[in-house]
Amino acid sequence: MLEHVTGDDVFAEILMLRTADARAIVLLESDSDCAALDSHILKNNARTLPTWSKSALLRAMTLVEERRIKQIVGLADRDFDGVLFAVRSMDSLIYTDRYDLDATILLTGNVLERLLASFADRDSLSSHLASSGTSAADAVIEMAGPVGYGRYVSIRDRLEVRFNDFPVHACVDRDTGTVSLSLLAGVAVSRSRQPACERVEFARLIRDGLKRAGNLGQYCSGHDLAAAISHMVRTQWGNGRVSKDLIERSARAAFDCESLRATEFYEKVNIWALEADAAIWAC
Numbered sequence: 093m094l095e096h097v098t099g100d101d102v103f104a105e106i107l108m109l110r111t112a113d114a115r116a117i118v119l120l121e122s123d124s125d126c127a128a129l130d131s132h133i134l135k136n137n138a139r140t141l142p143t144w145s146k147s148a149l150l151r152a153m154t155l156v157e158e159r160r161i162k163q164i165v166g167l168a169d170r171d172f173d174g175v176l177f178a179v180r181s182m183d184s185l186i187y188t189d190r191y192d193l194d195a196t197i198l199l200t201g202n203v204l205e206r207l208l209a210s211f212a213d214r215d216s217l218s219s220h221l222a223s224s225g226t227s228a229a230d231a232v233i234e235m236a237g238p239v240g241y242g243r244y245v246s247i248r249d250r251l252e253v254r255f256n257d258f259p260v261h262a263c264v265d266r267d268t269g270t271v272s273l274s275l276l277a278g279v280a281v282s283r284s285r286q287p288a289c290e291r292v293e294f295a296r297l298i299r300d301g302l303k304r305a306g307n308l309g310q311y312c313s314g315h316d317l318a319a320a321i322s323h324m325v326r327t328q329w330g331n332g333r334v335s336k337d338l339i340e341r342s343a344r345a346a347f348d349c350e351s352l353r354a355t356e357f358y359e360k361v362n363i364w365a366l367e368a369d370a371a372i373w374a375c
Contacts, residue, residue, distance in 0.1 A: 102151075
């Protein structure tokens with residue numbers, strides 16, 4: 093039922109909370125986002141509140157600004173805002189540094205390094221990175237990036253190709269250990285109800301676009317990155333089966349104050365809080 097929660101529902105909950113709780117409120121898109129940031133919130137001064145979708149968060153923040161409700165801030169996933177869609181301009185709306193909060197967490201500070209220290213075999217990891225001449229972060233982005241770019245192409249061209257909970261491992265070529273665009277397109281199209289594109293054409297669109305895509309990190313969702321890390325730990329970084337869900341949960345737990353302070357949204361929230369006479373961060 094939570095997918096049916098609207099921004100008007102969230103706004104009504106804000107008004108109800110305000111009758112008994114004067115703390116500032118940080119709106120986030122999901123309960124997992126709240127769990128990632130709750131340990132960094134000054135509990136006596138602020139609290140998080142999930143909206144269950146980006147559309148609900150944006151609608152609730154629109155109502156907050158129209159009604160001039162004080163000490164409410166929204167942290168929205170960037171997704172493709174600023175690339176395919178206009179960035180919503182509101183004084184109390186802040187975007188994540190990367191595609192979403194999980195991607196921001198995984199690629200900020202030393203979170204990825206700490207994850208790999210726990211889940212990867214040190215010698216296998218060092219050997220693979222040395223032979224490929226890359227960093228762990230770049231290796232993960234190289235695997236997750238084409239998936240994210242495929243999602244971008246589908247949305248841009250309105251192709252209705254499904255990328256939710258995408259199985260990144262299914263499009264990795266077993267011989268090369270890299271993503272095959274043909275496999276990627278085939279998996280994506282086969283998972284879609286009524287795609288407006290065939291596998292071969294979709295692969296061509298992705299291949300042509302990647303030549304001028306620039307930084308692939310901007311296309312990577314947290315789910316895709318976690319799936320790529322899980323696959324690489326299992327197949328190239330030598331330490332058995334580690335699920336995508338475990339990677340995501342562990343990343344949120346590893347997101348310490350030092351990593352939080354390294355994000356752009358941390359400082360933007362501080363600037364908002366100063367102007368709103370609020371206190372948010374415990375860090």
